[in-house]
Amino acid sequence: MGTLKVRTDAAMETALRALAEATGSRSAAVRHAILHAYRDMLLDLASAEPDRLRNDPADQAEVAAIQRFMGVAGEGGVRGRGPVWIRRRGSGRPG
Numbered sequence: 686m687g688t689l690k691v692r693t694d695a696a697m698e699t700a701l702r703a704l705a706e707a708t709g710s711r712s713a714a715v716r717h718a719i720l721h722a723y724r725d726m727l728l729d730l731a732s733a734e735p736d737r738l739r740n741d742p743a744d745q746a747e748v749a750a751i752q753r754f755m756g757v758a759g760e761g762g763v764r765g766r767g768p769v770w771i772r773r774r775g776s777g778r779p780g
Contacts, residue, residue, distance in 0.1 A: 689715070 693701065704714030738744045 691715070 691697075700718075701711060701714055704718060705711045708714045708717045
């Protein structure tokens with residue numbers, strides 16, 4: 686495990702004090718902040734993935750081919766609108 690040195694300013698010290706109080710130490714506060722920022726970054730990347738795939742002609746062609754194979758779509762997709770994206774219940778995002 687490594688050591689990290691960070692320069693702080695007044696705003697960071699204020700935030701660090703509050704996080705340290707909530708997490709038990711300055712070290713725990715920094716770990717907490719970094720891990721939560723990393724999680725948020727991964728969630729942002731994951732939420733962008735459906736849009737990227739929806740705009741990818743190769744992926745759309747593959748989805749349409751699978752739908753034709755399964756007998757759920759014609760040449761142009763369902764009713765000529767292209768591939769159908771199935772949404773997870775309550776997520777508002779393709780599943």
